[in-house]
Amino acid sequence: MRTNGNRSAGQPLVVVGDVLLDEDVAGEATRLAPDAPVPVVEVAGERSRPGGAGLAAALAARDGREVVLVTALGTDPASETVRAMLPPEVRLVELPLDGTLPVKSRVLADGRPLVRVDRGGGVPGPPGPAVRRVLDEARAVLVADYGQGTAAAMRQPLAEAARRVPVVWDPHPRGRPPVGGARLVTPNEREARWFCGERDREGDDSLRAHSRRGALLAERWEALSVAVTLGCRGAVLARAHCDDPLYVPVAASLDGDPCGAGDCFAATAAVVLADGGLPTEAVGLATEAASEFIAAGGLAALAAGDAAGGRARPAPAASPAGDAAALIASVRGSGGTVVAAGGCFDLLHAGHVQFLQNARRTGDCLIVCVNSDASVRRLKGPGRPFNPAADRIRVLAGLGCVDAVVAFDEDTPEALLRRLRPDVWVKGGDYSVRDLPEAAALREWGGQTLVLPYLDGHSTTELARRAACAAP
Structure with a gap:
């Protein structure tokens, strides 16, 4: 509440x-x-x-x-x-x-x-x-x-x-x-x-x-x-x-x-x-x-x-897009591939959307792991995120390619991934797989890590800079 x-x-x-x-x-x-x-x-x-x-x-x-x-x-x-x-x-x-x-x-x-x-x-x-x-x-x-x-x-x-x-x-x-x-x-x-x-x-x-x-x-x-x-x-x-x-x-x-x-x-x-x-x-x-x-x-x-x-209950981790645990059980029960992708997704842009659509194509469901507000602040610095976690989760959940959204408080989603145990972990940007700490976690249960590029010319930082320049 x-x-x-x-x-x-x-x-x-x-x-x-x-x-x-x-x-x-x-x-x-x-x-x-x-x-x-x-x-x-x-x-x-x-x-x-x-x-x-x-x-x-x-x-x-x-x-x-x-x-x-x-x-x-x-x-x-x-x-x-x-x-x-x-x-x-x-x-x-x-x-x-x-x-x-x-x-x-x-x-x-x-x-x-x-x-x-x-x-x-x-x-x-x-x-x-x-x-x-x-x-x-x-x-x-x-x-x-x-x-x-x-x-x-x-x-x-x-x-x-x-x-x-x-x-x-x-x-x-x-x-x-x-x-x-x-x-x-x-x-x-x-x-x-x-x-x-x-x-x-x-x-x-x-x-x-x-x-x-x-x-x-x-x-x-x-x-x-x-x-x-x-x-x-x-x-x-x-x-x-x-x-x-x-x-x-x-x-x-x-x-x-x-x-x-x-x-x-x-x-x-x-x-x-x-x-x-x-x-x-x-x-x-x-x-x-x-x-x-x-x-x-x-x-x-x-x-x-x-x-x-009526004691305080933590807010459910999964967004209205679906319950992650039930989704994983259902997909695995039918022999499907569970895909997870992650990021801050602070100002959702065309690059994010293309990345998530491509991630969804690699399997049978897509769970998005999104950084909490505190996590974004530690990673991006003061003034971030521009949008609170509740708004970012709702926007992501509204995408047709996203089946569930789960927030995490740590700097990396390793702990969350160990709970979800996806078959494929997808990260966007110009990383290499060996640089991602999550890759070691995926190897623990035989999962695969992929890196997909964002659409060129689109970034949250660039959007924020252009908005600031356009302000009167």
Whole structure:
């Protein structure tokens, strides 16, 4: 989760809403039951984690910031389980719960949900002085409303908070409307239709229609902005009486379990606003974070402790162009040749593109190993790189000849190559193979090192010099 780092000491991000206990029973389904036409799931494992506002709080705390979770918990076993599973970065401030905590149980086969069973539920009590003190200290507030009554019980203090600090409201059809003055409201497509009174889920699906719904809801809710999330299509950011919506697409195609992606979107947006960002920045980074969450495997990819604790997870090494490890296994499994190429690729030019296209032709897939920002700075000196690693990775991943991109922090990619073990290592420029330290590493597993020339007359240094000369 990336922010501008402008935190205020002693001012936490406060998450208010309904916590659930999420349970997943996962396995394989290869046959039907003899007594009914339903699949039989051979259970391989079970996982439990805080859901709803608990998941949102854990995701918001992944970068180590202080997060306060205001929610209703009781004395039932599910409430005790959630208390034990919340991460240390999340401080809990409780409302009383008359009843039991809702439990949401999913049965998944081959990673896909087959059925969900919901049980339990209670009525949250009124907020006490501790809750009001927390809201007074908040840097920003995220309301994760799952329709269980916590947001309704907190309505008056939340309305007061919205006049002081950014409030992000993730609404639910069974909940109450957001308080006036919310900085950003984040309904998904289905919820936006519901709130607009459209019961036909097959209605107008155009971006214009979604932005029109967002603008209508922003006016109705007296919200500064409304982001209608569209799943694999991204999000539309709209404002009341504004005909100029912002569309934020998803950078890569998504194929995975979207459960939890909405919480990831809302948590990221709240973090960005807490750090002084604008709603446009918040929606852009939130869309990116939610898509990366799904691409990385979503909730299933998190270890049980990590899913519950929301501890900081390193960003995946591979870009949206593909997961390097899975790609290598697939290509090798079919008898193909794995090719890797490397460089800084600071200002991508025609020479780089020709080099990468030629490298791809030497095998069946191409993995680009790109120097991190720190590595480029050590190699090229102050002022470099011109483009940060995230931008360089995204540009490289967008090339049709590139199948995956992996960053490395060292001065040379030797350690990374020993992990990837490509069949062919390709370097561009006027090197000789014997001068490359990576060549010795390739020989360890019988790999081959090639040097391909760049297109004459093209270099990052020359591009930078010409740009500087052209500047007024």
